[in-house]
Amino acid sequence: MKETSLRDQGFRPSNFPKLEECLHFVGRSFPEGETTRGLHWHELLEQVLKEQLRVDQIDDGEAREAVAWAVGEINQRGIVIRGVEETVLVTGEDGVEITRGVVDAWGNGPENLWGIDFKTGDQRDYSAQFAAYSGALMARENVGHCAWLELYLDLRVASEYEVDAGSAQERINELQARFERRAEEAPLANPYCDWCAVRGTCPVWLEAASDALAVGAPAVPDEAPVNRLVYEIERLKQDPVELGHFYTAYRRLEKLVEDDWQLKDKIAEYLEQGREVPGFCLRRSPTQESVEVEEVVLKCVLPMGSVRAREFLSVSVPRLRQEWARFSSDPFPVTVEQSPPAYHVRQDAPKGRGRAAAARARRGKAMALKGASDAV
Ligand code: SF4
Numbered sequence: 189m190k191e192t193s194l195r196d197q198g199f200r201p202s203n204f205p206k207l208e209e210c211l212h213f214v215g216r217s218f219p220e221g222e223t224t225r226g227l228h229w230h231e232l233l234e235q236v237l238k239e240q241l242r243v244d245q246i247d248d249g250e251a252r253e254a255v256a257w258a259v260g261e262i263n264q265r266g267i268v269i270r271g272v273e274e275t276v277l278v279t280g281e282d283g284v285e286i287t288r289g290v291v292d293a294w295g296n297g298p299e300n301l302w303g304i305d306f307k308t309g310d311q312r313d314y315s316a317q318f319a320a321y322s323g324a325l326m327a328r329e330n331v332g333h334c335a336w337l338e339l340y341l342d343l344r345v346a347s348e349y350e351v352d353a354g355s356a357q358e359r360i361n362e363l364q365a366r367f368e369r370r371a372e373e374a375p376l377a378n379p380y381c382d383w384c385a386v387r388g389t390c391p392v393w394l395e396a397a398s399d400a401l402a403v404g405a406p407a408v409p410d411e412a413p414v415n416r417l418v419y420e421i422e423r424l425k426q427d428p429v430e431l432g433h434f435y436t437a438y439r440r441l442e443k444l445v446e447d448d449w450q451l452k453d454k455i456a457e458y459l460e461q462g463r464e465v466p467g468f469c470l471r472r473s474p475t476q477e478s479v480e481v482e483e484v485v486l487k488c489v490l491p492m493g494s495v496r497a498r499e500f501l502s503v504s505v506p507r508l509r510q511e512w513a514r515f516s517s518d519p520f521p522v523t524v525e526q527s528p529p530a531y532h533v534r535q536d537a538p539k540g541r542g543r544a545a546a547a548r549a550r551r552g553k554a555m556a557l558k559g560a561s562d563a564v
Contacts, residue, residue, distance in 0.1 A: 194287050199367050201278060201289035204316035208363060209378035211370035216385035226308040229341060230273075230292065233258060233306055237272045237293055254341040258306060261339055261346045262293075267302045269295040276324035281357060283327075286364055291321045300335040301325060307340050311347075312379075314338065316359060318349060323356035388448030397441035403434065507553075 198214055199207070206213040232255050235241035243259060246252040262269070272293045277285045293304040303322045305314070322334040336349040366373065377392045387393050403420050424431050445451050459470045489497040505524055512520050 194364070194367070197367075199287050199364070201287065201317045201320035204320055204360075204363060205312065205314050206378075206380040206383070207367060208316050209380055210376045210384075211367055211373050212375040212386065212390070213380055213383075214385040216383055229254060229308060230306060233292070234272050237262075237269050254344075257344055258339045258341060261337070262295075262304065265297055265302070265337065267295045267297045267304070267337075269293055271295070276321060276328065278320045278324050278360060279327060280361065280364070286360070287320075289317075289321060289324075291325065294325055297335065300333070301329055301331050302335050302337055304337045304339065307338065308342055309340075311340055311343060311345060315349065316363065319351060319356040319359045322351040323353060323360060326351075326353045326356070382443075382447075388444060393440050393444060393448075396437035397444050400434065400437040400441040 203213065203215055206215070229251055232241065232246055232251055236243055236246075236255055236259060243252060243256045246255060271291070274291050274294065275288055276291050278287045278289065280286050291303055292306050295302050295304070303318065303325050305318065305321070307314070318336045318338070322336050326332065326334050332353045334351045334353075336351055338347040338349070339345075340347075375390055375392050377396075381387055381390070381393070384390065403417065403424075405416065424434050455465050455468050456470070458465050459468060484501075489501065508522070509520055
């Protein structure tokens with residue numbers, strides 16, 4: 189019987205950053221919209237870099253701006269593109285193929301061989317992936333050194349890395365050796381668990397979830413669960429370490445229930461079949477309403493006057509400040525009241541999480557406002 193290749197077992201450069209954290213990681217597919225958007229932007233960049241499309245021919249404004257920015261970053265470094273969306277072979281020290289992957293783009297600058305990778309979403313440590321790609325490029329071009337350019341399209345962040353052939357090969361060898369003996373390493377919770385296809389059956393997550401569920405379980409047979417729960421919660425509140433462990437376990441249980449086991453979808457399915465699920469019923473969702481800010485200002489605020497407008501208008505102070513600074517060099521004319529300082533609890537999260545979405549939202553709003561003012 190033919191042996192499954194390492195690549196088919198999941199040993200792919202795009203998985204390397206996750207495998208370095210947990211060798212049992214299995215990639216799951218992204219939400220439909222995200223995948224389509226990321227792929228679409230990659231396709232546009234491919235066409236532009238292959239000179240099959242001009243940036244100004246891209247209809248989607250958000251994509252056009254992102255592609256223009258990425259091309260500008262490449263040009264600024266004097267990189268002459270020699271390949272786009274090219275498959276490269278990742279080999280061992282003996283030159284035998286271990287796996288393969290697709291490099292977004294590569295080329296030559298005034299002094300260096302350059303590899304380029306485009307990313308949508310947040311900034312993360314992708315260096316293991318780039319070690320594989322740059323190692324493959326260096327072997328093919330017979331050079332010992334390479335520069336890597338990572339372009340975060342949503343964040344408009346360009347990061348550069350220097351990679352040498354020896355350390356890239358060492359990193360791949362090390363990961364390959366661990367991957368081949370992965371049965372010896374237990375799964376380890378890490379920031380990529382949210383993208384792992386086996387989270388719903390992962391022992392790390394299941395143990396945490398079952399710990400969270402067991403918190404109120406009776407310690408002795410005739411003890412009432414409610415008393416045990418009250419006692420356990422009071423005990424947890426006295427111990428910061430236990431409290432941290434419990435809260436993590438509780439959040440894991442929550443994610444399993446909502447994302448992996450999708451129990452709410454199962455409830456909806458039963459209700460749609462006309463079966464009774466105690467405590468639940470099907471309700472029509474309220475219709476979402478939205479208005480164009482520009483139209484509200486012109487048709488309501490101006491004729492109704494500012495006193496009435498106070499009843500329905502809300503203002504984003506940072507955006508107002510920003511727009512005022514663009515509009516006038518005079519000091520900001522409005523008095524800003526500041527609330528007393530308040531603190532909130534934040535759980536440790538991977539670096540950069542949510543920053544790309546926030547950057548996109550800001551740009552989306554700015555584009556919508558620009559569109560509205562152009563239309564007037
Ligand atoms: S869910 Fe489990 S197997 Fe997947 S990456 Fe996290 S710890 Fe590893």
